[in-house]
Amino acid sequence: MIDKGLEQIYQLFTRSKRNTENIIKTAPLGICVTDPDGHFEMVNAAYCNFYGYTEEELLGKHFTLMVSPANRDQLTTLHDEFIKGDSNQELRQEWEVHGRQGDVYTIIAEAARIEGDDGRPRKVTFIVDITERKQLEERLKKANERLDHLAHHDELTGLFNRRAGLQRLEEEQQRSKRYGNALSIAIFDLDSFKAINDTYGHGIGDDALREVTELVGQTLRSTDIQVRLGGEEFLIIMPEVETQAAKRAMQRVCEAIASARFTSQQIRVTVSTGVACYAETTHRCILDRADDAMYKAKEAGGNGVVIA
Structure with missing residues (x-):
C-alpha cells in the first residue's frame, strides 16, 4: 500500500x-x-x-x-x-x-x-x-532466541540440557577420532541431595544446584563443557584432556565444592565423580563407564573421584 x-x-x-x-x-x-x-x-x-x-x-x-x-x-x-x-x-x-x-x-x-x-x-x-x-520484529527475534535457548539449555542452571549435551559429546568424539586428540568426560552427582530437598525445600535445593554448577564452571577451563543430564547429575566434557589430568581437574572441583557453603542456609555439599576417557566407543559406552565409576565413588563414601 x-x-x-x-x-x-x-x-x-x-x-x-x-x-x-x-x-x-x-x-x-x-x-x-x-x-x-x-x-x-x-x-x-x-x-x-x-x-x-x-x-x-x-x-x-x-x-x-x-x-x-x-x-x-x-x-x-x-x-x-x-x-x-x-x-x-x-x-x-x-x-x-x-x-x-x-x-x-x-x-x-x-x-x-x-x-x-x-x-x-x-x-x-x-x-x-x-x-x-x-x-515487533525485535520482540519476535528475542522470543525465537529464547525458544532456541530453552531447546538446548537447562532452564534452572543455564547449562546444556541432556539432548544438546549428548550431541556435543558425539561431536567431540568425532573430532577426537579424526585428529587423534585426547577426550575425557566426567559425571558428577551431588551426594545426599534428597536430604537437602527434604530438609530445606526444593527452592533451596534449586539454589544449591545453581551455585554448585557456577562454582564448577569457575574451577574448570572455559573450554570444558558442563551439561545437566537430569536431577542432580551432571556431565563434564573435557576436550584434549588425558584421563589423569581429568581426574586431577575433578579433584579440584570436589575440593572447591566441599570447602564452600551454598545458599542462604550455608549448606555443605559434596559430589561424587566418575571419569572416563574416549577410546573409539559410542557416547553411550563412555557415559556408562563414567556413570559406573561415579557410583563407585559414592560407594566409597562420596566426595571423591574414580577413574572408569
Whole structure:
C-alpha cells in the first residue's frame, strides 16, 4: 500500500512540476525537499508532525539534524552523490532517526530527484515510520532466541540440557577420532541431595544446584563443557584432556565444592565423580563407564573421584 502511494506521487511529479508544492503539502507521507547542499527548502505537515518540529524551525537547517551525529557524514555523502549522479530515484533505505524530544524512530526513506526553478537539482525524500514494525520484529527475534535457548539449555542452571549435551559429546568424539586428540568426560552427582530437598525445600535445593554448577564452571577451563543430564547429575566434557589430568581437574572441583557453603542456609555439599576417557566407543559406552565409576565413588563414601 505504501509502495502504491509513493508510485502515485512519483507520477504526479513527472506530470507537472507546478503541482509539486501542493502535492508535498497535502501528502499523508512525511516529505521534505532539500537543496543541493542538503538544507531544507520545503517540509510538509506530516514530516513536521512526525519529528515534532514546526516548519519554521526546519527550513534552512541541514537534513542530518534528524539523525545521530555518528551517521551524519555518511548521510551527507549519500545525499551529495545522489545530487551529482545520474539516477532520478534513490534506493530505499532504513534509518534510525531522532525526534525533537529525543525519541528514537525507525523509518524507511526513499528519494526522487527533481529540477528546481533555478535549474539546479533538488532531492525530495519520502519517509515512512516503521518503528512499531521494527519493535515487533525485535520482540519476535528475542522470543525465537529464547525458544532456541530453552531447546538446548537447562532452564534452572543455564547449562546444556541432556539432548544438546549428548550431541556435543558425539561431536567431540568425532573430532577426537579424526585428529587423534585426547577426550575425557566426567559425571558428577551431588551426594545426599534428597536430604537437602527434604530438609530445606526444593527452592533451596534449586539454589544449591545453581551455585554448585557456577562454582564448577569457575574451577574448570572455559573450554570444558558442563551439561545437566537430569536431577542432580551432571556431565563434564573435557576436550584434549588425558584421563589423569581429568581426574586431577575433578579433584579440584570436589575440593572447591566441599570447602564452600551454598545458599542462604550455608549448606555443605559434596559430589561424587566418575571419569572416563574416549577410546573409539559410542557416547553411550563412555557415559556408562563414567556413570559406573561415579557410583563407585559414592560407594566409597562420596566426595571423591574414580577413574572408569
